[in-house]
Amino acid sequence: MKIDRLKITNYRNLEDLEIEPNSGLNLIFGPNGSGKTNFCEAIHFVSTGDNIKGSRQRELINWDSNYALVRMGLLNVEEIVVYLEEGEGKEIKINSKSGRQSDLRSLVPTHTFVPEDLYISKGPPRRRRSLLNRHLSQLSSGYGHLLSDYNAELKKKNTLLKKDEINEEFLEVLSERLIELGARITGERADYLKKLNQYLPEIYGQFVQTDEKLNLSYTEDGLIDRSQEELEELLSDRLERNREKELDRGTSVVGPHRDKFEYLLDGRDLRTFGSQGELRTAVIATYLAYLELYEKKFNELPILVLDDILSELDRARGEAFLENLPEAPQIFMTTATRSPSFRKLSGEFTVLKIQDGVIERQ
DSSP states (O other): OOEEEEEEEEETTEEEEEEOOOSEEEEEEOOTTSSHHHHHHHHHHHHHSOOTTOOOHHHHBOTTOSEEEEEEEESSSSOEEEEEETTTEEEEEETTEEOOHHHHHHHSOEEEEOGGGGGTTTSOHHHHHHHHHHHHHHHOHHHHHHHHHHHHHHHHHHHHHTSSSOOHHHHHHHHHHHHHHHHHHHHHHHHHHHHHTTTHHHHHHTTSSOOOOEEEEESSSSOTTOOHHHHHHHHHHHHHHTHHHHHHHTSOOSSGGGOOEEEEETTEEHHHHOOHHHHHHHHHHHHHHHHHHHHHHHSSOOEEEEESOGGGSOHHHHHHHHHHOOOOSEEEEEESSOOGGGGGOOSOEEEEEEETTEEEEO
């Protein structure tokens, strides 16, 4: 799968950008503020229907316009269009027919990596939960539906817990449903971590001169290789112990929405003992390990969108990242400068320059 044609209209500062990108690596240079990040966001937007930074809809539209449009032509699909109009929401067209956001992920498997991702290892637990959810949703459409169902039931329960008068019978029904869904999510996450950790130590070792082993693990012990029934029992016990706390706080405090994960380097918590370089390397190694699992499952790699990653890495880690970058069918990588690390690139690649929202080949 590759993008053959891309036209971006009024998406942030990109008023009228059109390009026919090549296969392989497309290296995009441009000073800060030139539109590099907006270019990456636009690809992510038309590929997933999501805004990667969670900005409000109006912020995606150029201030001199009342609409934004990203049009993409693919090798096996004539055209995908995502249209955004101020005050009207989002419209998706696939070959001129109305489409759904869920259709996009299967048509255009794309994975975006932004500088903020490098801080996942150090940030709050929700960022590591989000990382796992993103990876698992790409690997299994069923996980995305499972997560959506869980969040819908969780919203109902939290609404109920905030009421002065609580229907105990309805609360019990919701809790039972959340236990069943939550155990399935926990099982999926535990299974993914087990597979991920088969690759993580070796990949991490390619970045650092050490024999220390990196793993990404549940903070809570004993969740790997558990049956659905065992996980439901664990969740049920925790829920019972925290019942009064939930009633007092008016919110659900037990379940996979509160799961915690930690990076361990030879058993030591990397958040406490790791350097900035080690923390960032852990995230990059996780990303590359995920791509190994993706390729193993689908026998191909997704389109990769890498926004200004090298600016956050020292030269040695930047070179190691380029040396270990898989040969995806198409890669878009942005950078503000021509880094010496690029000498580590192998094979042919296309060089593009973006300036003031205009892109051209070099």
